[in-house]
Amino acid sequence: MAKHPKVPEATIKRLSIYMRVLxxxxxxxxxxxxxxxxxDICGVNAAQIxxxxxxxxxxxxRGVGYYVKELHFDIRKVLGLNQRRNxxxxxxxxxxxxxxxxxxxxxxxxxxxxxxxxxxxxxxxVLPGGxxxxxxxxxxxxxxxxxxxxxxVTTPAETAxxxxxxxxxxxxxxxxxxxxxxxxxxxxxxVKKVDLTTEFxxxxxxxxxxxx
Amino acid sequence: MAKHPKVPEATIKRLSIYMRVLxxxxxxxxxxxxxxxxxDICGVNAAQIxxxxxxxxxxxxRGVGYYVKELHFDIRKVLGLNQRRNxxxxxxxxxxxxxxxxxxxxxxxxxxxxxxxxxxxxxxxVLPGGxxxxxxxxxxxxxxxxxxxxxxVTTPAETAxxxxxxxxxxxxxxxxxxxxxxxxxxxxxxVKKVDLTTEFxxxxxxxxxxxx
Numbered sequence: 030m031a032k033h034p035k036v037p038e039a040t041i042k043r044l045s046i047y048m049r050v051l052x053x054x055x056x057x058x059x060x061x062x063x064x065x066x067x068x069d070i071c072g073v074n075a076a077q078i079x080x081x082x083x084x085x086x087x088x089x090x091r092g093v094g095y096y097v098k099e100l101h102f103d104i105r106k107v108l109g110l111n112q113r114r115n116x117x118x119x120x121x122x123x124x125x126x127x128x129x130x131x132x133x134x135x136x137x138x139x140x141x142x143x144x145x146x147x148x149x150x151x152x153x154x155v156l157p158g159g160x161x162x163x164x165x166x167x168x169x170x171x172x173x174x175x176x177x178x179x180x181x182v183t184t185p186a187e188t189a190x191x192x193x194x195x196x197x198x199x200x201x202x203x204x205x206x207x208x209x210x211x212x213x214x215x216x217x218x219x220v221k222k223v224d225l226t227t228e229f230x231x232x233x234x235x236x237x238x239x240x241x
Numbered sequence: 242m243a244k245h246p247k248v249p250e251a252t253i254k255r256l257s258i259y260m261r262v263l264x265x266x267x268x269x270x271x272x273x274x275x276x277x278x279x280x281d282i283c284g285v286n287a288a289q290i291x292x293x294x295x296x297x298x299x300x301x302x303r304g305v306g307y308y309v310k311e312l313h314f315d316i317r318k319v320l321g322l323n324q325r326r327n328x329x330x331x332x333x334x335x336x337x338x339x340x341x342x343x344x345x346x347x348x349x350x351x352x353x354x355x356x357x358x359x360x361x362x363x364x365x366x367v368l369p370g371g372x373x374x375x376x377x378x379x380x381x382x383x384x385x386x387x388x389x390x391x392x393x394v395t396t397p398a399e400t401a402x403x404x405x406x407x408x409x410x411x412x413x414x415x416x417x418x419x420x421x422x423x424x425x426x427x428x429x430x431x432v433k434k435v436d437l438t439t440e441f442x443x444x445x446x447x448x449x450x451x452x453x
Contacts, residue, residue: 037251038251038443039249039250039251041442041443041446042439042443045438045439045442045443046439048442049436108442108445108446109445109446109448109449110442110445110446114441114445116441122339123335123336123338123339123342123369124335124336124339124340124343126335126339127334127335127336127338127339128336128437130335131336131421131437132421133421133436133437133438134437134438134441137438137441137442139438139441157335178448179441179444179445179448202448203444203445203448204444205440205441205444209343209344209345219444219447219448221440221443221444221447223437223440224261224345225340225343225345225346225435226257226345226346226349226351227254227257227258228417228433228435229326229328229346229349229351229391229417230253230257230260230320230322230349231250231253231254231257231433232391232415232416232417232431232433233320233321233322233326233391233415234253234320234321234322235431235433236321236390236391236414236415236431237321
């Protein structure tokens with residue numbers, strides 16, 4: 030596939046949903062699905078699905094629908110999700126423990142292989158899910174040995190930048206930042222801020238916005 | 242303001258970001274901001290901001306920009322966020338504890354006022370943040386007394402539907418479902434599923450998708 034134009038964020042998010050639905054369909058033994066049925070399960074309209082998929086080339090057969098297994102495989106490849114990724118947790122609090130034990134991540138190809146904390150009392154423990162906790166100073170060595178590609182930062186806001194700096198020094202190129210603050214990274218490192226309050230806001234909008 | 246056409250989900254999400262940025266600007270004493278500056282801070286382009294705001298009427302002054310305080314107030318009102326909301330946690334595990342103690346929620350107008358669990362050993366405890374834990378059977382009474390409008394479901398997948406059924410019986414109209422499963426609700430109740438794995442997928446796409 031050739032280089033393609035910038036794909037809108039909303040499309041990427043929907044592709045992630047399509048992929049998950051297709052995975053379930055594949056497990057259930059469904060071989061072909063119409064764009065109308067797929068749209069219905071994904072909660073979008075069929076025109077949207079067709080439009081989203083055009084960013085990546087030709088999928089599906091007019092009048093028939095999509096081959097489930099093939100489309101699932103192709104979307105995974107397009108999204109870079111056709112291999113498992115090793116993930117580290119940075120900051121071992123309640124949220125960190127919850128994420129490390131959330132089996133859905135493993136089902137979707139993310140292996141939590143290590144955790145790091147500044148607190149000596151938390152180091153050398155093993156989190157639910159069997160994740161060992163190391164001191165921050167060992168991040169470079171552990172990241173190299175375990176092939177860690179993504180760091181999940183769940184520190185308090187005050188220490189998030191220091192944690193991210195350590196992640197960058199350790200050669201990890203992807204950061205999911207759950208700390209409630211913006212962090213800076215150099216070119217070549219990607220950071221994505223996860224703000225759970227936007228989920229609340231979105232729900233409240235649908236419940237209460239005065240003009241609906 | 243009159244009824245308006247259906248606002249795309251992506252717009253709602255961006256409005257939530259604009260609102261947060263405007264709140265920070267207001268705190269810093271900024272009175273007016275150009276759409277180019279606002280766009281830059283929010284990480285979108287200026288045309289996108291102008292387009293997003295047209296769904297709701299006329300904001301801003303051509304050639305000047307936006308009045309920070311006024312725009313912040315108007316977006317909050319449009320999103321239904323101009324009052325605080327009382328929130329209950331259903332399922333007291335690591336994730337529930339993490340959410341209850343996440344002070345960002347309180348800063349954004351969400352008060353965790355109660356938690357519920359089926360496990361008698363967890364009942365009568367007080368979570369970080371001072372949230373009392375009640376047995377599931379008391380949800381109806383407590384929800385009415387405390388004016389709970391939103392339930393955050395953080396049970397395992399297997400018990401999520403039973404938890405949501407209890408929420409519905411208690412008269413709570415909004416559900417944020419963190420359990421890794423789909424749940425059913427009757428008309429008049431809104432449920433929003435929060436799937437943290439989509440955040441990982443999105444990061445991985447930006448890191449590794451082969452065509453970028």
